[in-house]
Amino acid sequence: MMASENSEINLIIDGKQITTQTGNTILQAAMESGLYIPYLCYYPGMKPYGACRMCVVEVENGRGTPASCTTPVAEGMVVNTDTQQIQDLRKGITELIISEHPHGCLTCHRTDINGANLCGPEDICLRHVSVTDRCVSCPKNERCELKDTTIYVGTGLTTPMTYKYRNLPVLNQDPFYDLDYNLCIVCARCVRACDELRGDNAITLTERSGISLVGPAYGSSLLESGCEFCGSCIDVCPVGALVESDYKWDKAVESTSTTCPQCPVGCQLKLEVNKRGKVIRVIPELEAEANRGQACFKGKFGLDFINKRSRLKSPMIRRDGALEDVSWEEAMSFVADKLNLYKGSGFAALSSSRSTNEEAYILQKFTRSVMNSNNVDHSSNMRPEVTEILGDVLGYQAATNSIWSIEESDCILVVSSNVTEEHNVASVAVKRGSKNGSKLIVIDSREVELTRSAKLWLKPRPGTDSVLLGGILKVIFDESLEDQEFMNARTDNLDNFKNSLWKFDLKKVQEITGVDESDIRTAARYIAESDSTSFIYALDNLNDAQRSESTRSVINLALATGNIGKNNGGLYPLRSGTNDQGSWDVGCVPHLLPGYKNLHDSAARASLEQNWGLNIPEETGLGLKEMFPAIITGDVKAMMIVGNSTNFSNGDLGDVLESVKNLEFLVVQDAFLTDIGMLADVVLPSVTFAEKEGTFTNMERRVQPLKQVLEINNTYAMPDWWIITELAKAMGYDSFNYHCAAQILDEISNNIPFYAGIKYDRLLSKEGILEPAGIPNFPIPSQMIPASGGRNTGIQWPCLDVQHTGVKVLYTNIDDSNKFSMQSLEIVDGTSVTTKEYPLLFVPGRVLHDSDDVKIEVINNKNVIVRDEVLQLNPEDAKRLDIGDFEMIQLESVDEKLTFQARIVKESFVGVVSSTTLFGSLITQLDASEDPDPMGNVPTLKTKAVRVSKQGS
Numbered sequence: 001m002m003a004s005e006n007s008e009i010n011l012i013i014d015g016k017q018i019t020t021q022t023g024n025t026i027l028q029a030a031m032e033s034g035l036y037i038p039y040l041c042y043y044p045g046m047k048p049y050g051a052c053r054m055c056v057v058e059v060e061n062g063r064g065t066p067a068s069c070t071t072p073v074a075e076g077m078v079v080n081t082d083t084q085q086i087q088d089l090r091k092g093i094t095e096l097i098i099s100e101h102p103h104g105c106l107t108c109h110r111t112d113i114n115g116a117n118l119c120g121p122e123d124i125c126l127r128h129v130s131v132t133d134r135c136v137s138c139p140k141n142e143r144c145e146l147k148d149t150t151i152y153v154g155t156g157l158t159t160p161m162t163y164k165y166r167n168l169p170v171l172n173q174d175p176f177y178d179l180d181y182n183l184c185i186v187c188a189r190c191v192r193a194c195d196e197l198r199g200d201n202a203i204t205l206t207e208r209s210g211i212s213l214v215g216p217a218y219g220s221s222l223l224e225s226g227c228e229f230c231g232s233c234i235d236v237c238p239v240g241a242l243v244e245s246d247y248k249w250d251k252a253v254e255s256t257s258t259t260c261p262q263c264p265v266g267c268q269l270k271l272e273v274n275k276r277g278k279v280i281r282v283i284p285e286l287e288a289e290a291n292r293g294q295a296c297f298k299g300k301f302g303l304d305f306i307n308k309r310s311r312l313k314s315p316m317i318r319r320d321g322a323l324e325d326v327s328w329e330e331a332m333s334f335v336a337d338k339l340n341l342y343k344g345s346g347f348a349a350l351s352s353s354r355s356t357n358e359e360a361y362i363l364q365k366f367t368r369s370v371m372n373s374n375n376v377d378h379s380s381n382m383r384p385e386v387t388e389i390l391g392d393v394l395g396y397q398a399a400t401n402s403i404w405s406i407e408e409s410d411c412i413l414v415v416s417s418n419v420t421e422e423h424n425v426a427s428v429a430v431k432r433g434s435k436n437g438s439k440l441i442v443i444d445s446r447e448v449e450l451t452r453s454a455k456l457w458l459k460p461r462p463g464t465d466s467v468l469l470g471g472i473l474k475v476i477f478d479e480s481l482e483d484q485e486f487m488n489a490r491t492d493n494l495d496n497f498k499n500s501l502w503k504f505d506l507k508k509v510q511e512i513t514g515v516d517e518s519d520i521r522t523a524a525r526y527i528a529e530s531d532s533t534s535f536i537y538a539l540d541n542l543n544d545a546q547r548s549e550s551t552r553s554v555i556n557l558a559l560a561t562g563n564i565g566k567n568n569g570g571l572y573p574l575r576s577g578t579n580d581q582g583s584w585d586v587g588c589v590p591h592l593l594p595g596y597k598n599l600h601d602s603a604a605r606a607s608l609e610q611n612w613g614l615n616i617p618e619e620t621g622l623g624l625k626e627m628f629p630a631i632i633t634g635d636v637k638a639m640m641i642v643g644n645s646t647n648f649s650n651g652d653l654g655d656v657l658e659s660v661k662n663l664e665f666l667v668v669q670d671a672f673l674t675d676i677g678m679l680a681d682v683v684l685p686s687v688t689f690a691e692k693e694g695t696f697t698n699m700e701r702r703v704q705p706l707k708q709v710l711e712i713n714n715t716y717a718m719p720d721w722w723i724i725t726e727l728a729k730a731m732g733y734d735s736f737n738y739h740c741a742a743q744i745l746d747e748i749s750n751n752i753p754f755y756a757g758i759k760y761d762r763l764l765s766k767e768g769i770l771e772p773a774g775i776p777n778f779p780i781p782s783q784m785i786p787a788s789g790g791r792n793t794g795i796q797w798p799c800l801d802v803q804h805t806g807v808k809v810l811y812t813n814i815d816d817s818n819k820f821s822m823q824s825l826e827i828v829d830g831t832s833v834t835t836k837e838y839p840l841l842f843v844p845g846r847v848l849h850d851s852d853d854v855k856i857e858v859i860n861n862k863n864v865i866v867r868d869e870v871l872q873l874n875p876e877d878a879k880r881l882d883i884g885d886f887e888m889i890q891l892e893s894v895d896e897k898l899t900f901q902a903r904i905v906k907e908s909f910v911g912v913v914s915s916t917t918l919f920g921s922l923i924t925q926l927d928a929s930e931d932p933d934p935m936g937n938v939p940t941l942k943t944k945a946v947r948v949s950k951q952g953s
Contacts, residue, residue: 199431223920266698302935352643353577356694374621380577463830483562590621
């Protein structure tokens with residue numbers, strides 16, 4: 001952006017002198033200054049639209065009455081927003097709008113702004129209006145922006161406009177949403193939110209019997225139209241046309257902002273609570289740094305596990321083969337006596353992906369200093385390679401930049417990452433960047449949603465990503481495209497690195513990966529010739545060795561192109577667990593102490609021992625992947641497991657349930673009695689994230705607070721940190737005498753230099769969002785209504801003291817004494833997981849929309865996608881298996897059998913079969929699931945060994 005575009009402009013609105021930025025509209029300038037101009041189609045973050053005309057104003061020496069949402073400010077402009085002419089004009093516009101909406105509720109003498117005196121379900125309507133025209137028949141009753149705006153404008157109790165009810169059916173067959181187009185005012189906010197805010201096109205303006213409405217962009221259901229089920233359209237809707245299906249009639253009495261527990265993005269969400277103490281709605285915070293008003297299907301619709309009656313209510317001890325309820329005192333005494341028998345390397349502990357920083361810290365402290373074991377890890381730590389090498393090369397095991405700087409990148413490289421499903425809001429930044437002109441390159445063997453947005457999709461043979469990345473690096477140096485100034489100033493080991501590139505001859509790379517040489521060159525030029533490139537990588541489809549080598553290559557690419565320490569560039573390793581970053585930070589891994597200090601560094605260990613007043617064993621501990629085999633061999637005899645994990649059931653750790661049967665003693669802490677809990681000797685009830693305080697650290701190093709939203713009622717469940725500290729005290733360790741999570745965070749800050757300035761009260765803000773001063777009782781979208789206690793701020797570490805505000809971009813300071821080492825590369829064998837019994841490799845994909853052969857059927861009053869899923873085979877494999885095109889076939893793996901229609905495709909790799917399913921099918925499964933926490937167990941796109949045969953053979 002040019003400097004002139006950032007210049008200030010002075011203008012006068014209703015007699016008030018205002019200073020704003022060039023490029024703002026009159027409406028934006030007024031909102032910044034606390035002045036309210038009525039509006040309905042405008043929404044913060046979206047482009048001006050000018051459809052409703054509610055925001056008309058007068059501009060002195062200007063023509064007509066322009067819409068303030070589309071009129072840019074100018075120096076010396078004088079604007080009047082509330083003259084008699086404008087008031088009369090707005091009333092007329094309002095009457096036109098409500099002629100398209102049931103308005104008995106809008107012109108009633110018992111209503112006022114913010115719902116005071118509004119009828120509730122128990123009241124009798126005194127108006128002579130039809131049932132469909134009454135307040136109580138609308139799910140947005142008491143929280144309707146149109147109602148508030150109508151009252152503010154001053155529309156009377158009668159209107160000359162008549163309204164004829166559309167008699168359209170309420171559409172409630174799709175998951176999570178109810179759509180009532182009888183209430184739609186066609187402001188198009190939802191359509192524009194889907195397009196502009198999300199980068200999708202799932203809904204559009206349609207026409208029905210000559211009436212403009214909103215509907216699916218494709219087909220008859222959101223399942224087939226490419227909907228992400230993020231809920232953004234619901235959040236922006238000013239009326240009751242789009243609402244959540246669950247709790248749609250419930251009124252919130254309180255809302256509190258906290259951090260989402262579903263993934264590493266760390267979205268800030270307002271949880272609305274009804275008078276019965278249930279969380280009834282989830283609204284993403286509009287101004288939160290991590291998510292900017294966006295959420296995903298997991299966060300928006302996946303938090304109802306908080307309300308489930310099946311939650312554990314008291315501690316349980318197994319007696320005579322059955323779990324029995326006991327008191328906390330009895331449970332603690334029993335566990336303490338038992339664990340005293342297993343001190344040493346025979347004990348292991350796992351925290352949850354949803355464990356807070358404080359809980360992960362306390363668990364590793366307990367394991368090391370009380371149980372005298374370094375066998376401690378977190379249950380989502382399946383891909384440590386994506387960050388460990390990052391720490392070795394650069395210094396910190398973390399992303400270098402902030403999430404939303406991705407949107408401003410000139411080029412974006414995404415490597416083996418299903419971002420749309422697993423880190424959804426981060427994918428929004430990617431898609432918006434792509435729509436705005438960023439060159440998006442996707443390297444993935446699977447067809448995932450971002451491949452649809454990519455300028456270039458490189459589809460390598462599974463397991464050869466690192467070879468492809470090496471080929472891209474080879475092109476950059478062969479064509480002298482590297483950032484020589486950056487490399488000379490900030491890197492070393494360049495000669496060894498360059499020598500290692502000789503083995504990546506492009507013809508050889510093409511032969512190994514199956515990616516055309518010309519595409520490799522194009523990708524290299526896109527990356528190197530861009531002013532900034534963001535590198536996003538989960539590497540979730542590779543084995544450990546392939547993941548390590550790919551990580552080295554991605555780091556080398558960032559260094560070679562000067563994208564370290566640069567705005568809008570940088571590295572983004574994608575972990576799977578909500579608080580994986582924080583768990584690593586606080587030392588909940590076997591080989592590192594808090595702050596990434598090496599366990600075998602005697603000085604670091606001695607310093608921590610002095611701070612704790614406790615001893616730490618020196619023996620190397622077991623990590624997540626080593627613990628369960630160690631149970632089988634008898635090396636681990638007792639275990640404490642906090643929370644559940646998909647890794648306990650998806651096969652990645654082997655047969656976990658069978659393994660834990662070999663333990664002599666197992667303690668499980670969880671909110672629900674899970675499969676692994678049913679095998680435990682002791683089960684201790686934990687509260688959910690909504691009932692405790694603490695902090696999470698998200699994927700951009702932002703430490704954010706959990707705030708207690710709900711009181712702990714009708715249960716003896718307690719926070720995990722409390723359980724662990726009480727257990728330590730029961731075992732005779734008084735140094736675990738903590739009274740709150742904030743006290744534990746203080747100890748973390750004292751032991752980790754880059755957390756030194758992070759205190760719990762610094763993460764909280766007492767101010768609300770966009771709360772214009774001096775205007776009482778004004779209409780405002782529900783997403784902009786401040787939560788109780790305001791929004792949370794968060795701090796990106798390193799934060800070195802309490803005056804420090806954190807660091808958005810790492811490594812901006814050039815230090816000649818501490819250069820980054822370029823990593824020598826090797827060609828890693830792309831060994832697959834196939835066996836003699838299962839000789840083919842199955843590569844699953846999933847996308848939002850596919851126009852081919854999609855049918856919607858209503859089953860049990862719910863829309864379901866019905867179609868024959870297609871499996872692509874190479875002609876050689878098809879011939880060997882005697883399978884013809886369009887023939888029905890069966891795919892079988894160790895854990896499942898699936899039916900497909902064969903499609904013979906010459907571009908498919910020999911020995912590889914692939915299929916791309918629809919996200920809509922997944923979302924219907926999640927909606928119908930009996931699992932109390934289905935969004936915590938979403939199946940991933942994992943390659944696996946399979947065999948294929950004709951159906952029925």
